[in-house]
Amino acid sequence: MDWKSPNCRRSLTLRRTRAEPALVQEEAGIHVGISADLPEAARHAAEIFHQKYQYWLSKGRFSAWGRYKRQHFTVAVGGGNTLKAQYQALVQEHHADIEWFKHVRIFLLEESSGEKSWESAENSLVINLIMPLAEKLLGTRGIRRIADDLGLQAPVDMDDIIDHMISAMVNPINLAESKKALDNNNRALATRLARREAERYQRDIQNRLGTSMAFHYIISGIGKNGTLGAFAPYTPELEITEPGAIVLKQTSGALRIALNRGVMTNAECISLIVSGTHKLRALGRFEMEESTDFEQTVMETPLRMLRASREIAEKVYIFADEQALHFEETLFEYSEKGTPMLNKAETREGEEPEGTHILLMHGFMGLFSFTSFLIRLPSAWTVSALHRGSHAKTLPEAEIFPHYARVLRKAILKIWRQGRPVPYAGHSIAGVISDHLLLSIIGDYDGPIPPYEELSPENRLLVDALRASGIIQLASWAPSDGPHAGENIKSVISHYRNNTQLDYTGFSSTYRNKTDGLQLSDEATVTDDDNLAALGRFLDTPGSRPLVNAFNVLMRYLLNNRTVQQRMLNTDSPYVLRLVGNRLLKTASFYGLAKEVNAALHDPVEYQRRHLKALEIILAYDIPFLSIIHEDDFLVSAGRHREEHNFLVSRRKQKEGVKRESELKVPARYLVIRRERQELPVDPLNPHLMIMATSNEGNRMARQVTAAMTRFVNENVARAMADGAVKPQASVKKWLRDHPPAKQRRKPKVA
Secondary structure, eight states: OOTTSGGGOOOOOOOOOSSOOOEEEOTTSOEEEEESSHHHHHHHHHHHHHHHHHHHHHTGGGGOSHHHHHHOEEEEEOOSHHHHHHHHHHHHHHSSSSOHHHHEEEEESEEESOOTTOOOHHHHHIIIIIHHHHHHHHHHHOHHHHHHHHTOOSSOOHHHHHHHHHHHHEEOOOOHHHHHHHHTTOHHHHHHHHHHHHHHHHHHHHHHHOTTOOOSEEEEEBOTTOOBTTBOTTOGGGGOOSOOEEEEEOTTSOEEEEEOHHHHHHSSOEEEEEOSTTOHHHHHHHHSOOSSOHHHHHHHOGGGGGGSSHHHHTTEEEEEEGGGGOOEEEEEEEEETTEEEEEEEEEEOOSSTTSOEEEEEOOTTOGGGGHHHHHHSOTTSEEEEEOOOSGGGGSOGGGHHHHHHHHHHHHHHHHHHTTOOOOEEEETTHHHHHHHHHHHHHSOTTSOOOOGGGSOHHHHHHHHHHHHHOEEEESOOOTTHHHHHHHHHHHHHHHHHHOOOOOOOOOSOSEEOTTTOOEEOTTTOOOGGGSOHHHHHHHTSTTHHHHHHHHHHHHHHHHTOHHHHHHHHTSSOSSGGGGTSSSHHHHOOHHHHHHHHHHHHSSHHHHHHHHHHHHHHHHHTTOOEEEEEETTOSSSOHHHHHHHHHHHHHHHHHHHTOSSGGGOSSOEEEEEEOOSSSSOOSOOSTTTTGGGOOSHHHHHHHHHHHHHHHHHHHHHHHHHHHTTSSOOOHHHHHHHHHSOOHHHHSOOOOO
């Protein structure tokens, strides 16, 4: 390593912002911080490093095991580009408030005998931390003081300082002899030498840290597939949980020495810095509860080793940048009236090649509201959050939602023809899309619902797909929710004017005549006057589009301000970055949003009638249905959802001839999510945006939602498997073993 060359020496700068990113502890126990870019994430990681060091210095070392850990703050580091940013941040931000020479001792998580595209962790450490740190300290303290601190006699130069810093601070892994043997094609000798060095390295660490090899701090990055340290998926040595240093044979023929899983999980703190596109899949597998065997999930995604227990997970800190939140983009190709069309989707591929592929349709807030689903739904599933596309902006108001429904329909049929279960979940205004999807089966919105046998082959295929895995509606919107929101607005106004208690429940009843058929109550009745006539007239004017788009430009200008971004990140949410990065407000079209709002309310009486017709179609074609809503939803009535659920259950029991809801073969389910606090928050949007996880309570809600969705879909797919409608799904079988039906869980009666 020629670290003395001029090209290796760098003056490193990192811009400081006043607003610090927030750290949120997820339900799994991990701590997550999201920053606008990699330098910000690195600075955040460096600050936590400094905090842990200061705690050790003031308290922790006095109770540490062994003299070495009482005298030194022990750190193990991996390799990779993202760590370089953290090194830079440590030098820039904490060169003066950490006693580097006296206290910090650094070990390596891995080293290689030589691989293509391999960057030595030691080389990176020296070039990106030790050398810039030496330059920084020399500039602030002077060479004489630094020489005294290192015990060096004058004269000394920069090279002497760096040499002694490396000697004092870094504990290397030496694979030079092993590499020489490999270069001479003596693999047996190379392996013996590597094992001898691994044994030496392990003994050295154990003599200093004890047999647990528990470092104060570990710094590493992760790969897209969940690689952690030297451990890629399906590395056999992942099974070794006793802490130690091991030799890993690479497919290239090279040899690596690595600190193993036991060392990682025994550390007092594990800091993972994450950058680059498409890392969220690996992060999601860390966060989610899996339905498969835990050790198998570790083999598939080594990062999961840090989820072995709550105690281990609570020691993990993840610092990610905005790029790490991006997924791969997929395309659904179709034709509309003979014109080729493309519809994009953000997709997280599932572990099961022919497994469930769930489609998500977002509400007014954009597809970015589905971040929690993209990472938290079962890893066996493929998850696609569909974009709306720009074509709808060119359509008349009455054609917008039927167009969306056709796009969704074509995507469902394409996946179903591949032999895969394809559940559908829609949030908020996507409930209108769901209604039009169901109405597309019968063609004539005003006509009778034909028997399944009389449907066209394609419509029977769509019904088969929906029967196999079901429809999920999340706080789905219907025109009667307009009066509901109006009632809640009155409650907020009264609260501010008269200090009355907040109440977001809306009307006591949305429907009457609930047994024979649903009819709106007098309070909830919608009329033609409930449409947004003024908005419609404005959108018809030639200047509306450039005027609304000017608001887009203004919002994007504001959101390019880093201080604004980081202050918004300080809200209690690791995923809210979707709102401030180059995602939602930087890409959303407010003109398109205005068109959608107008389309949803341009004919409220007719759209409400279509909504009730869609419920009848669900009943007629035996389509499983799950409705999820928060009890305090400001925009959508939880009471309406409950009344519709009761109606569906009553009619289904009549159709199937059973007395209890639990006996239904085709489920109609309803989940109401309740708030944790007694008082009602003034902020009315979070309950409706539960799937965005915009708070810690939002994270809890998101978990409730994904758990209910997982159960609903897996049980439906299991039934379809039993009927021969879909291929056997290994993940579903495993899920059923871990979650047997209630009848199977009951203990047999003792005679």
